[in-house]
Amino acid sequence: MPDTPRPAARTLRTVGDLVDAGLAPEGARSALEEVARHYATAIPPAFAELIEHPDDPIGRQVIPDPAELVVTAEERSDPIGDDALSPVPGIVHRYADRALLKPLLVCPLYCRFCFRREHVGPDGGVLDEAALERALDWLRDHPAIGEVILTGGDPMMLSPRRMSRIIRALEAMPHVHTIRIHTRVPVADPARITEEMVAALDTICSMWVVAHVNHARELTPQARDAIRRIQARAIPVIAQSVLLRGVNDTPETLEALLRALVSARVRPYYLHQLDPAPGTSRFRVPIAQGQRLLAALRGRVTGLAWPTYVLDIPGGHGKVPIGPAYLETMENTVVGVRDPRGRSHRVEEGDSAKLALPRRGR
Ligand SMILES: *Cc1c(COP(=O)(O)O)cnc(C)c1O
Numbered sequence: 001m002p003d004t005p006r007p008a009a010r011t012l013r014t015v016g017d018l019v020d021a022g023l024a025p026e027g028a029r030s031a032l033e034e035v036a037r038h039y040a041t042a043i044p045p046a047f048a049e050l051i052e053h054p055d056d057p058i059g060r061q062v063i064p065d066p067a068e069l070v071v072t073a074e075e076r077s078d079p080i081g082d083d084a085l086s087p088v089p090g091i092v093h094r095y096a097d098r099a100l101l102k103p104l105l106v107c108p109l110y111c112r113f114c115f116r117r118e119h120v121g122p123d124g125g126v127l128d129e130a131a132l133e134r135a136l137d138w139l140r141d142h143p144a145i146g147e148v149i150l151t152g153g154d155p156m157m158l159s160p161r162r163m164s165r166i167i168r169a170l171e172a173m174p175h176v177h178t179i180r181i182h183t184r185v186p187v188a189d190p191a192r193i194t195e196e197m198v199a200a201l202d203t204i205c206s207m208w209v210v211a212h213v214n215h216a217r218e219l220t221p222q223a224r225d226a227i228r229r230i231q232a233r234a235i236p237v238i239a240q241s242v243l244l245r246g247v248n249d250t251p252e253t254l255e256a257l258l259r260a261l262v263s264a265r266v267r268p269y270y271l272h273q274l275d276p277a278p279g280t281s282r283f284r285v286p287i288a289q290g291q292r293l294l295a296a297l298r299g300r301v302t303g304l305a306w307p308t309y310v311l312d313i314p315g316g317h318g319k320v321p322i323g324p325a326y327l328e329t330m331e332n333t334v335v336g337v338r339d340p341r342g343r344s345h346r347v348e349e350g351d352s353a354k355l356a357l358p359r360r361g362r
């Protein structure tokens with residue numbers, strides 16, 4: 001393998017591409033062909049250029065590895081139970097007020113730790129016109145759905161025209177007031193965020209873009225410009241990151257990521273505990289370690305940078321916060337709390353029964 005991988009001018013997709021680019025050793029060819037039979041690979045130039053070594057925080061996320069063929073006991077093909085919650089193709093409905101709409105399963109790159117890795121891919125499919133219409137009809141028929149979350153795959157891989165048609169259809173539903181777009185495109189293929197694309201996002205609904213970013217180095221000048229083009233349309237950009245071994249699992253790398261997001265005016269929203277998708281154990285960080293990482297940042301890093309650390313409970317039971325706890329005890333009117341430096345304090349609350357009584361005679 002050459003010492004320095006060569007930058008690619010086009011998206012790397014095949015084992016041959018990886019070997020030629022110096023991102024995989026010749027000797028791994030047959031094992032990687034086996035991985036390729038299960039999972040798609042795509043490494044766009046924006047990411048390939050950032051890889052200094054195949055096992056660095058960027059390379060690890062996108063370069064296939066023979067370890068993906070090893071499936072551990074707790075891993076499952078549908079880790080968060082999306083399949084059981086899909087009333088029609090393209091829709092996932094778990095919470096009363098919001099639903100996912102997945103217009104396609106194509107991504108600009110294929111994350112090796114993806115929780116939908118059994119489904120996403122270049123041939124994973126795009127909802128055809130009739131299927132998209134049925135998914136939209138399901139949303140039209142469910143007035144309790146106030147928020148539609150476009151995900152996939154990556155919705156920013158749609159053409160601006162098709163994106164616009166979906167947004168127009170959603171905003172025409174009187175009950176839909178909020179639209180969210182989950183995407184990796186701003187960092188993975190920033191050139192796709194054209195003026196035409198951001199114009200397509202213009203809507204009377206409350207529009208939010210959630211960018212998936214896992215390492216500070218992903219926020220290149222081009223990625224920041226792409227984010228700026230979205231923000232320039234008065235669309236807030238927030239971030240979701242996955243806690244990943246060898247990518248962002250030290251206090252330094254996590255702090256650099258969160259600070260880089262805030263400096264790009266992107267509020268870190270969720271830090272996800274890795275979902276147990278097949279062949280992802282090389283990325284796993286124990287929850288106890290995740291809590292320690294976040295606790296190390298508390299008080300030292302601006303609160304704007306502090307994400308909610310969440311676990312999507314396997315089996316489709318929903319996401320819950322699992323961050324470090326600062327509340328230690330609650331006894332009658334005394335609450336024990338821990339401060340950011342780890343010291344315990346007793347806080348006297350007063351008699352809550354009296355506080356809760358309505359005032360009389362006024
Ligand atoms: C994650 C998820 C959402 C969004 O959850 P928030 O906590 O609102 O970000 C909605 N529906 C499904 C099925 C999800 O998996």
Ligand code: SF4
Nearest residue numbers: 107110111114153184
């Ligand atoms: S961009 Fe999202 S959906 Fe696509 S491979 Fe990565 S994690 Fe999976």
